Amino acid sequence: MKTGKASVEPVGEKKYSFFEDVYAVVRQVPRGKVTSYGAIASYLGTKLSARMVGWAMNGAHQIKPKVPAHRVVNRNGMLSGRGHFETPTRMEELLIKEGTPVENNTVVGFKEKFWDPAVALSL
DNA sequence: GCATTGACGAAGG
DNA sequence: CCCTTCGCCAATG
Numbered sequence: 580m581k582t583g584k585a586s587v588e589p590v591g592e593k594k595y596s597f598f599e600d601v602y603a604v605v606r607q608v609p610r611g612k613v614t615s616y617g618a619i620a621s622y623l624g625t626k627l628s629a630r631m632v633g634w635a636m637n638g639a640h641q642i643k644p645k646v647p648a649h650r651v652v653n654r655n656g657m658l659s660g661r662g663h664f665e666t667p668t669r670m671e672e673l674l675i676k677e678g679t680p681v682e683n684n685t686v687v688g689f690k691e692k693f694w695d696p697a698v699a700l701s702l
Numbered sequence: 703g704c705a706t707t708g709a710c711g712a713a714g715g
Numbered sequence: 716c717c718c719t720t721c722g723c724c725a726a727t728g
Contacts, residue, residue: 597724616710620723626711628723633709637726653710660709 597623601635602642604696608650611678612694613686615654622696636660649673656689 604619616632625631632651639646640663649670653659661670661684671681680687 617712620710625723628725629710630708630722631710631724634725636709639709648709651709654712655710658709663709 597625597631598635598638601632602639602646604700605636605639605646605648605651606644607696607700608647608694609699611692613650613652613656613674613679613689613692614694614696615652615656617654618693618695618697619651622700633660637663647673650677650679650694652686652689656686658684658686 600623601619604622605614608614615629617626617629620626620629620632623632636646636648636651639648648660649658649664651660658670658674658681661667664670671684674681674686679692686692
């Protein structure tokens with residue numbers, strides 16, 4: 580083939596590892612709770628690469644089962660990834676619908692709603 | 703193949 | 716206290 584595909588490679592390649600791990604963790608986030616990119620990265624051992632977690636979410640929209648990326652926010656509790664959803668308001672709507680109040684694009688009581696994979700998955 | 707960007711985070715000024 | 720810079724790694728230009 581002469582043309583190299585761009586975009587995030589869809590299904591077919593199973594050589595993913597970091598990405599799949601991220602998806603797996605996010606899928607385990609309980610409803611009404613949220614986690615941060617850094618927490619996931621730290622749990623996977625790549626806390627210095629929190630950006631990669633966010634990048635992994637970039638492909639989370641096309642994989643199955645769908646990943647609740649709306650439950651993942653930055654360390655400030657802010658819905659930094661809202662612009663990547665179907666609509667910029669879809670993320671906060673989903674969170675509020677699941678029992679997570681959002682105000683000014685930020686999770687209310689983020690620290691209380693925080694779900695740490697390093698703790699939850701460590702039990 | 704190098705430069706820039708990015709859904710982050712921590713540190714420095 | 717707010718803004719800027721660096722680091723990390725991968726993808727895109």
